[in-house]
Amino acid sequence: MEELISYLLQFGNLNQEQIAMIQSKAKLKTIPKGAYFSQAGKIADKIGYITEGVFRVCYYDKAGEGYTRYFVYENRFVADINSFRDEVPSAEYIEAVTDCKLLVFSKEGFEDLSNTITGWSDIFLKITSYVMENKMKASSNMLVQDAHTRYLHFLEHYPGLANRVPLSMLASYLGITASSLSRIRKK
Amino acid sequence: MEELISYLLQFGNLNQEQIAMIQSKAKLKTIPKGAYFSQAGKIADKIGYITEGVFRVCYYDKAGEGYTRYFVYENRFVADINSFRDEVPSAEYIEAVTDCKLLVFSKEGFEDLSNTITGWSDIFLKITSYVMENKMKASSNMLVQDAHTRYLHFLEHYPGLANRVPLSMLASYLGITASSLSRIRKK
DNA sequence: GCTATCAATTGCCAAATGACAAAAAAGCAA
DNA sequence: TTGCTTTTTTGTCATTTGGCAATTGATAGC
Numbered sequence: 001m002e003e004l005i006s007y008l009l010q011f012g013n014l015n016q017e018q019i020a021m022i023q024s025k026a027k028l029k030t031i032p033k034g035a036y037f038s039q040a041g042k043i044a045d046k047i048g049y050i051t052e053g054v055f056r057v058c059y060y061d062k063a064g065e066g067y068t069r070y071f072v073y074e075n076r077f078v079a080d081i082n083s084f085r086d087e088v089p090s091a092e093y094i095e096a097v098t099d100c101k102l103l104v105f106s107k108e109g110f111e112d113l114s115n116t117i118t119g120w121s122d123i124f125l126k127i128t129s130y131v132m133e134n135k136m137k138a139s140s141n142m143l144v145q146d147a148h149t150r151y152l153h154f155l156e157h158y159p160g161l162a163n164r165v166p167l168s169m170l171a172s173y174l175g176i177t178a179s180s181l182s183r184i185r186k187k
Numbered sequence: 188m189e190e191l192i193s194y195l196l197q198f199g200n201l202n203q204e205q206i207a208m209i210q211s212k213a214k215l216k217t218i219p220k221g222a223y224f225s226q227a228g229k230i231a232d233k234i235g236y237i238t239e240g241v242f243r244v245c246y247y248d249k250a251g252e253g254y255t256r257y258f259v260y261e262n263r264f265v266a267d268i269n270s271f272r273d274e275v276p277s278a279e280y281i282e283a284v285t286d287c288k289l290l291v292f293s294k295e296g297f298e299d300l301s302n303t304i305t306g307w308s309d310i311f312l313k314i315t316s317y318v319m320e321n322k323m324k325a326s327s328n329m330l331v332q333d334a335h336t337r338y339l340h341f342l343e344h345y346p347g348l349a350n351r352v353p354l355s356m357l358a359s360y361l362g363i364t365a366s367s368l369s370r371i372r373k374k
Numbered sequence: 375g376c377t378a379t380c381a382a383t384t385g386c387c388a389a390a391t392g393a394c395a396a397a398a399a400a401g402c403a404a
Numbered sequence: 405t406t407g408c409t410t411t412t413t414t415g416t417c418a419t420t421t422g423g424c425a426a427t428t429g430a431t432a433g434c
């Protein structure tokens with residue numbers, strides 16, 4: 001819980017009263033490996049701050065093949081923010097890659113915070129645009145690198161994460177086949 | 188100017204008074220082909236709504252090679268939103284690919300609007316997260332497609348744009364070499 | 375019209391990656 | 405442990421893409 005607060009404080013100021021208010025709205029939730037935090041076609045009605053575990057945001061093509069858009073892990077928010085905000089169906093799945101624990105804000109709880117805490121929306125605007133810009137740059141950068149460079153960059157940028165996710169999921173994040181990644185890994 | 192207003196109205200409500208306020212803060216600006224709207228290392232102090240022309244958001248590697256992250260054209264906002272909001276140096280260039288005209292909001296003008304118009308920040312939060320999510324998904328999708336598919340998808344998704352930008356810039360957007368794109372184009 | 379310049383096309387070959395299949399390894403439950 | 409399932413590794417081969425260089429094409433200035 002302290003980590004959530006210090007994460008939020010990076011993006012704006014909060015007094016003790018506001019912090020207590022935030023803590024009162026956060027509920028601890030456990031999600032087992034393989035289960036979904038939110039699903040395509042459903043409206044995302046909650047936003048989570050991960051305290052333990054790894055999620056992946058992914059989608060499936062008509063052949064049932066799954067593609068990982070990105071991973072999210074400890075001390076970051078995970079949500080389909082557009083679905084959550086506008087109450088429109090989500091286009092993607094958020095799947096627990098490992099057993100996970102998160103602090104969850106319901107739609108109602110989140111709106112209470114928006115109405116009570118001055119600057120709460122601004123904090124989320126900052127977090128949203130900062131995070132999304134980084135994700136976008138990451139994908140865009142990968143596009144002009146070869147597979148080996150992308151893998152090395154991943155190892156460097158997300159130390160330890162490669163050992164926590166299945167090779168096949170990492171491969172689809174990197175935009176290569178599992179076989180190619182296996183060969184690259186052999187170096 | 189009407190197009191700017193109707194674009195904004197897609198993301199939130201505005202009354203006549205607010206619309207007049209917005210219009211009073213927008214200044215028409217012309218940027219010749221090849222010039223920059225904002226530059227890496229400088230703080231982006233304005234945000235533009237394009238009425239005519241095409242920009243590209245790009246960066247350069249140490250060898251001076253330029254890479255196009257994405258294109259922005261008529262009836263869309265163009266800005267380095269993180270640099271603009273937090274007044275930190277931009278990491279990228281926004282370059283006019285053709286002669287361009289835009290409606291420009293200065294930092295001061297934009298803040299006046301934030302302070303005067305209830306919901307102005309929300310409108311921009313929506314626009315920002317909607318646009319960035321789409322950019323992110325576009326790059327992420329391209330990563331798992333081959334070059335030919337990416338090109339066809341570009342043609343379909345941005346009809347006419349391929350004829351307005353140099354082949355080399357389009358190639359770097361697609362993550363391939365100019366030679367490869369030339370060959371693909373021959374079909 | 376001539377020339378300089380830059381962008382685009384094309385040819386050639388090598389390297390990277392994918393497709394498919396089989397084998398090996400790892401995980402998991404009884 | 406044993407057997408079953410899933411994931412990962414490995415082999416072979418076809419395809420895609422890049423690198424490089426030469427050629428062609430377009431444009432602008434003289």
